[in-house]
Amino acid sequence: MSSINALLSFLPQSAGWLPKWQLFIATVAFFNTIQNFTTLKFTRRVYSKKVAEVTPLQARTFGVWTLLSAAVRFYAAYHIHEKSVYDITLISYLIAFGHITSELLIFGSAGIAFPSLSPLIVSSVSLLWMFSQYEFYVNA
Numbered sequence: 001m002s003s004i005n006a007l008l009s010f011l012p013q014s015a016g017w018l019p020k021w022q023l024f025i026a027t028v029a030f031f032n033t034i035q036n037f038t039t040l041k042f043t044r045r046v047y048s049k050k051v052a053e054v055t056p057l058q059a060r061t062f063g064v065w066t067l068l069s070a071a072v073r074f075y076a077a078y079h080i081h082e083k084s085v086y087d088i089t090l091i092s093y094l095i096a097f098g099h100i101t102s103e104l105l106i107f108g109s110a111g112i113a114f115p116s117l118s119p120l121i122v123s124s125v126s127l128l129w130m131f132s133q134y135e136f137y138v139n140a
Contacts, residue, residue, distance in 0.1 A: 012077045012078050012080065016133070019077045019078070021126070022089065025073050026077060027074075030070045036062050036066060040056065042115065043062065045113075045115035046115045046116050046119070048111045049108050049110060050107075072085075072088055073092065080137045083139070086137060089130065093122075096119055096123040
């Protein structure tokens with residue numbers, strides 16, 4: 001039982017599920033970063049309508065952007081009550097939402113399928129959740 005308690009001590013200690021969600025999303029983004037540096041397979045599934053435009057350089061650039069987002073969200077998991085951290089994390093989800101929405105609706109590189117819709121769902125849910133919980137977490 002003490003090993004479970006030791007592992008739980010590494011989780012964000014703030015009340016509610018939002019900090020744990022930030023940690024989960026940061027972890028997923030970290031693994032997505034590795035994927036972007038090692039293979040084009042999954043990136044091509046996201047941008048399935050214009051696969052030829054998915055190059056190793058584009059994937060690595062996207063990987064670096066994803067790593068930056070992961071770092072911001074990881075930091076937010078443990079500093080959720082700091083206004084500037086909360087705000088920049090919100091902005092990171094807004095950028096992700098804008099990116100995938102523009103690829104779906106404007107540039108036409110993403111299709112209506114799970115690989116493209118998952119970042120749309122995560123960014124939308126995160127934005128709504130963070131907006132609705134702003135007063136709870138941020139001492140404005």
